[in-house]
Amino acid sequence: MHVFELGFVAAVLLAATPILYAALAGALSAQAGVFNIALEGQMLWGAFAAVAGSYYTGSAWGGLLTAVLSTALFSVILAVGAARWKADPIIIAIGTNLLAIGLTGFLLRVLFGVSGSFSPRELQGLPKMTFLTDVPVIGPIFSGQTVLVPFAFVVIAAAGIWLKVSPAGLRLRGVGEHPDAAASLGVEVARYQTWVTIVGGALCGIAGAQLALGNVTVFTENMTAGRGWIAVAAVMLVGGRPLWLPVACLGFGAAEALGFRLQGIGAPQQLTDAAPYAITLLVLIATRIRLPRRRTAAAVTTSAPTPAA
Amino acid sequence: MTSTSGNDADAAGLDGPAASAVPAVELIGIGKRFGAVVANADVDLVLRRGTVHAVMGENGAGKSTLMSMLFGLLEPDSGEIRIDGRPVRFAGPLDAIAAGLGMVHQHFRLFDTMTVAENVVYGAEPRRPGFFGRGVVDRAAAAARVRELSERYGLESDPDAVVGSLSAGARQRVEILKALHRDARILILDEPTAVLTPNEVTSLFAVIRRAAEGGATVVLVTHKIHEVLSVSDEVTVLRDGRVTGRFATAEATAASLVHAMTGRAIDEVRNPRTGTPGATVLEVSGLTVGDSGAGSGSGSRTSPGGGGVAAVSDVSFEVRAGEIVGIAGVSGNGQHELVAAVLGTLPARSGRVRILGDDVAGRSVRDRRALGLAVIPEDRRGEGSAVTMSVAENVTLGHHRTPPIGSASGVGRGWMSIRAERARARELIRDYDVRTSGELQPIGALSGGNAQKVVIARELSHRAPLVIAEQPTQGVDVGAIESIHGRLLEHRADGGALLLVSHEISELLALADRILVMYAGRIVAEFPADEATTARIGAAMAGAAEAASEPDPEDPES
Numbered sequence: 101m102h103v104f105e106l107g108f109v110a111a112v113l114l115a116a117t118p119i120l121y122a123a124l125a126g127a128l129s130a131q132a133g134v135f136n137i138a139l140e141g142q143m144l145w146g147a148f149a150a151v152a153g154s155y156y157t158g159s160a161w162g163g164l165l166t167a168v169l170s171t172a173l174f175s176v177i178l179a180v181g182a183a184r185w186k187a188d189p190i191i192i193a194i195g196t197n198l199l200a201i202g203l204t205g206f207l208l209r210v211l212f213g214v215s216g217s218f219s220p221r222e223l224q225g226l227p228k229m230t231f232l233t234d235v236p237v238i239g240p241i242f243s244g245q246t247v248l249v250p251f252a253f254v255v256i257a258a259a260g261i262w263l264k265v266s267p268a269g270l271r272l273r274g275v276g277e278h279p280d281a282a283a284s285l286g287v288e289v290a291r292y293q294t295w296v297t298i299v300g301g302a303l304c305g306i307a308g309a310q311l312a313l314g315n316v317t318v319f320t321e322n323m324t325a326g327r328g329w330i331a332v333a334a335v336m337l338v339g340g341r342p343l344w345l346p347v348a349c350l351g352f353g354a355a356e357a358l359g360f361r362l363q364g365i366g367a368p369q370q371l372t373d374a375a376p377y378a379i380t381l382l383v384l385i386a387t388r389i390r391l392p393r394r395r396t397a398a399a400v401t402t403s404a405p406t407p408a409a
Numbered sequence: 410m411t412s413t414s415g416n417d418a419d420a421a422g423l424d425g426p427a428a429s430a431v432p433a434v435e436l437i438g439i440g441k442r443f444g445a446v447v448a449n450a451d452v453d454l455v456l457r458r459g460t461v462h463a464v465m466g467e468n469g470a471g472k473s474t475l476m477s478m479l480f481g482l483l484e485p486d487s488g489e490i491r492i493d494g495r496p497v498r499f500a501g502p503l504d505a506i507a508a509g510l511g512m513v514h515q516h517f518r519l520f521d522t523m524t525v526a527e528n529v530v531y532g533a534e535p536r537r538p539g540f541f542g543r544g545v546v547d548r549a550a551a552a553a554r555v556r557e558l559s560e561r562y563g564l565e566s567d568p569d570a571v572v573g574s575l576s577a578g579a580r581q582r583v584e585i586l587k588a589l590h591r592d593a594r595i596l597i598l599d600e601p602t603a604v605l606t607p608n609e610v611t612s613l614f615a616v617i618r619r620a621a622e623g624g625a626t627v628v629l630v631t632h633k634i635h636e637v638l639s640v641s642d643e644v645t646v647l648r649d650g651r652v653t654g655r656f657a658t659a660e661a662t663a664a665s666l667v668h669a670m671t672g673r674a675i676d677e678v679r680n681p682r683t684g685t686p687g688a689t690v691l692e693v694s695g696l697t698v699g700d701s702g703a704g705s706g707s708g709s710r711t712s713p714g715g716g717g718v719a720a721v722s723d724v725s726f727e728v729r730a731g732e733i734v735g736i737a738g739v740s741g742n743g744q745h746e747l748v749a750a751v752l753g754t755l756p757a758r759s760g761r762v763r764i765l766g767d768d769v770a771g772r773s774v775r776d777r778r779a780l781g782l783a784v785i786p787e788d789r790r791g792e793g794s795a796v797t798m799s800v801a802e803n804v805t806l807g808h809h810r811t812p813p814i815g816s817a818s819g820v821g822r823g824w825m826s827i828r829a830e831r832a833r834a835r836e837l838i839r840d841y842d843v844r845t846s847g848e849l850q851p852i853g854a855l856s857g858g859n860a861q862k863v864v865i866a867r868e869l870s871h872r873a874p875l876v877i878a879e880q881p882t883q884g885v886d887v888g889a890i891e892s893i894h895g896r897l898l899e900h901r902a903d904g905g906a907l908l909l910v911s912h913e914i915s916e917l918l919a920l921a922d923r924i925l926v927m928y929a930g931r932i933v934a935e936f937p938a939d940e941a942t943t944a945r946i947g948a949a950m951a952g953a954a955e956a957a958s959e960p961d962p963e964d965p966e967s
Contacts, residue, residue, distance in 0.1 A: 265545040267534045274520050274531050281518035285532035285587075286503045 106240035116353025121307035122331035125300030130340030133276035138193035140328025141200030146308020151319035167305040175301025183293035217320040225317035246314040260343035431494035439488035448474040466647035467886030481505035511588025521573030578609030687730035690906035696760035720746035735921030743930035783873035796853030801834035837866040858889030
């Protein structure tokens with residue numbers, strides 16, 4: 101079996117896409133100064149909501165819409181808790197992640213009376229771009245994919261440019277870098293952080309929908325299997341800069357796809373399953389060594405004037 | 410100096426009758442309390458248009474509180490604020506900005522990863538159409554705006570430079586540009602010279618004068634007398650939250666200002682020479698230290714040249730018992746790295762450091778301190794103290810293993826006596842005249858001068874033979890400076906050795922027996938106390954080769 105062929109490229113893209121959306125959510129939050137590690141839980145909720153939505157509406161697009169809206173709603177916990185009420189985002193995110201596992205497992209039993217996985221015959225997956233089948237090069241890569249795959253790159257490019265050129269993007273970056281300075285210039289820090297986190301929720305909804313209705317057509321308990329954490333790693337790797345996310349995420353996608361291929365040629369499954377995570381770890385270590393620390397001055401914040409004693 | 414003697418008719422001629430009749434800002438009977446502490450009481454302050462008005466006072470005199478109320482950060486308990494004669498109430502700084510005020514805080518509020526232009530226009534961006542009709546930041550217009558303001562006020566700055574790479578002076582200019590971009594007519598500068606080099610101070614003052622001549626009203630909050638005398642038109646002095654003096658600067662003298670600030674006359678600290686120095690306590694030879702990478706403790710840039718250039722190169726000197734050796738230099742010329750290498754927080758690339766004869770290469774900070782080294786660090790809040798911990802705990806830090814607080818052996822080993830800690834803290838608070846509500850108050854709640862007294866008490870009270878003091882009086886008020894200088898001289902009189910790093914030439918002249926000047930990581934000049942002058946040291950600090958005297962490692966006295 102050949103490892104490097106167009107089919108492999110397709111497999112890489114397929115594996116990378118859910119991570120791309122989740123990582124974009126994380127990167128936008130990072131730009132606004134919210135360290136979002138709820139990506140795993142939000143993606144899992146998005147996957148469940150997509151399957152449930154598709155099942156009840158009978159349409160995969162209904163599933164996607166359900167996933168986007170309900171995950172945005174799900175992310176309000178983090179958005180309001182961390183940005184508005186100033187709770188620790190790490191603790192809320194941990195709670196969110198645990199809640200997503202429990203809640204999806206619970207609803208799986210209550211709504212569908214099954215445990216483990218749910219894939220009724222009538223469950224609609226997102227349509228593939230089969231109209232591309234006969235196009236050379238593009239066809240073998242994209243014809244088996246959903247439209248969400250190329251769309252991920254469009255959204256990331258748009259987000260990256262928006263951050264750079266728009267007034268709101270400029271303000272968002274300032275909010276993340278030095279909230280006191282932003283506030284002193286009339287920018288409402290909490291408002292930016294709240295909205296960016298909710299938008300991130302919507303993106304995690306897309307990630308979940310692609311995972312459960314695009315990559316496969318099934319919901320399995322804990323089916324995100326650490327992809328949200330890989331997205332967190334990707335965000336840290338690129339320092340929250342969206343335009344670099346494809347590089348990081350495609351790397352992880354390649355590791356996952358390579359794992360499948362190696363399984364095909366007889367490597368033990370446990371080893372190949374571990375490949376993306378092992379690569380994540382190695383890459384994170386490597387970048388820590390290589391990159392100079394680039395936040396010292398930014399860490400120095402000023403406090404409100406205190407009454408002099 | 411322009412005419413300032415309170416002659417309203419003069420001002421009327423300049424600004425027209427309406428402008429002269431109505432001052433730009435009037436604070437009338439302002440009062441503010443924090444719990445039982447009276448921060449301001451019945452303060453009247455009148456700022457006339459087109460003047461530079463200095464608000465003076467020691468740390469804790471209520472200057473910052475007063476300015477915070479003017480800028481809308483705090484609400485006064487009583488009194489009235491009028492802008493152009495109209496009473497105003499500010500719900501927040503945005504209201505103040507809208508009313509034409511701008512404030513340059515002592516701690517800059519800048520986005521380090523963004524450019525100068527982005528920082529200046531942030532929150533009030535010029536726009537042009539683009540990005541699917543959503544509008545984009547007009548970068549060209551932003552840069553043009555920065556250039557226009559720079560030119561008009563003489564604020565040299567490059568719109569495209571990334572702020573994080575700029576010197577403290579350039580960053581301050583960005584702060585001023587931010588206020589000007591928002592059309593500030595009344596500019597409040599809070600302790601603006603604390604982070605500047607002498608040259609930067611000179612150009613800042615030129616900017617201030619230019620702004621005032623252009624019709625702006627500038628408030629200069631400071632405790633430095635020579636600044637007030639050199640740049641302001643009028644002075645209001647605060648002490649304990651009340652106005653204790655109002656002067657036209659032309660009629661004020663240093664003595665009258667000090668008297669109003671402190672309520673008494675301050676004796677200039679004289680340097681009473683005490684015999685010849687004794688044995689060598691610190692010996693540094695051929696010391697070279699790599700760039701620390703993370704920047705110096707002051708947060709300013711690392712050594713000129715940066716990159717792989719050594720922060721300290723081939724530095725040799727010694728400090729003897731009963732001697733104060735001063736290190737002069739513009740911040741970021743390797744002084745901080747030199748101290749770090751002696752303390753052991755930065756590795757030496759080559760060369761030798763001996764403390765009381767012991768080569769300390771490879772020894773930990775703890776070992777070096779045990780040999781008899783004490784350090785008063787430049788970064789009081791970051792390195793010198795743990796801000797959320799109490800005064801008592803801060804006094805203990807580093808001495809928690811030794812009696813009376815800790816115990817080196819026996820059952821007490823590993824435990825601390827809280828009772829002994831508190832007793833010791835109370836004793837030091839009394840001895841060093843620390844103004845605090847008690848030894849359990851967090852040190853972060855103390856004023857800068859009082860927090861520094863705690864650090865100095867901790868470092869000096871153990872009678873270490875070698876003390877290194879970095880900028881011991883930076884940001885500290887006049888009264889506390891006097892007391893700190895007294896303590897350092899006492900340390901010398903008791904036979905201690907002191908290495909004093911300071912950016913204030915006057916401080917070095919007042920204290921040091923010998924002054925070494927560092928430039929670009931090297932010692933470029935050495936002056937015995939009686940040959941040192943501000944001009945000679947200043948020239949060497951600026952790197953003027955011809956000013957460098959023959960470096961003489963031997964004791965110049967004897």
